[in-house]
Amino acid sequence: MKAIKLIFVAALTVFLAACGSTPQPTVQLQKQLLNAEKRVGIYVDVINEPTTNIYGAGCLLCYGVAVAANSSLSKHLESLPTSDIESSKQILLEGYKAKTGSVEFIELTEQEFKKLKKFKGELGYAKKDFRSLKESKNIDVLVVLDIATHGAYRGYTNYIPNTDPQGYVRGLVYSVDLETNQYLQYLELDKKIVVDGEWDEPKQQFPGVTNAYYQAVEQVKETINKIFL
Template identity: 40%
Template structure:
């Protein structure tokens, strides 16, 4: 098990949004956006990370070690789970954009947001990093970014003591940047935890938690797609 803390995930969100200050509020595209002509949108999607067990709150080294030992069987099982369902998000987003009469350009290069130049503006919903170089580089009007940065199980701790049973877990951040003015046309952080109603501690296969894991991925995908979709975004 990798010993990962929720603070690290929060830092990842800050890097992705390019803002270490006030968190960016969600932004939803309206129908006018989809009706605008001549949109070519670049799409970049991160690699899906390996499934892991996340233990926020086990904050000292001994706490982490104890939590790791206590969850070792679950960790071993979690690492064997498939991420294929999460990997389909890229094709799902491409299909969604094309259904809105958008020409989609796949961006092959890795996107390291915190290495982009900083961008200062008083305009609301402006990205704090400068994405505009992608406009000429790929001949696109917008850049859609989706970073899936956690899949697996989530079990919070208070030092040595778990404060809940494990839950299925999916966490991601998606945003769409208008490369003409570097503003967000869509911004959606997603964090899903799915609890089980039956017994969870059934090693070695953990059937209830396994089902919750796939439910968390499915729900996270649906949140992302419905948030971006012009047919459902304003409902």
């Protein structure tokens, strides 16, 4: 069942990528718009367990073969704790505490997200209309940390792997002014770390991939910290 779900997600990702528009460029933190009176709410999306992320297997059958071929590595990665990557949220908390007077973590339910309408704005504005959260959450700035995928990256050409597994973290971190729905900060996170030495030794422990994954996590945390420098 899990393999079927992964195949569906991969197909959907390929379709959405083909339909994508101009990507949102990086926005450096607009520090001048933050002050002691601003109330900041930090939302951390659900961080799933790490796994092997397959890219380039161009058909559903190809993807299924790739998932099966990497099942031992995925099982190992899925056994790792998520506490290290989850600690990224503390970096955001401390960073905004140094810039504003009121910072807290907030929760958003799936239903609350569904109620948010699309925002018809140009680049530099959030795609969802977050402005209603100003009143409902009693905040002026929404900060979002979204770790979309993490664990290992492996590239394929149809059935054939064209890269060894690499340590991998991909996601987004951004902040939105809830008066205008404009980004105060926007950054894509995309870290890949090549494994040092053989990636599949010793049997089913994958120390090289594990180490590369934790290096990618540390680099992402360093990148998040640099937002406030």
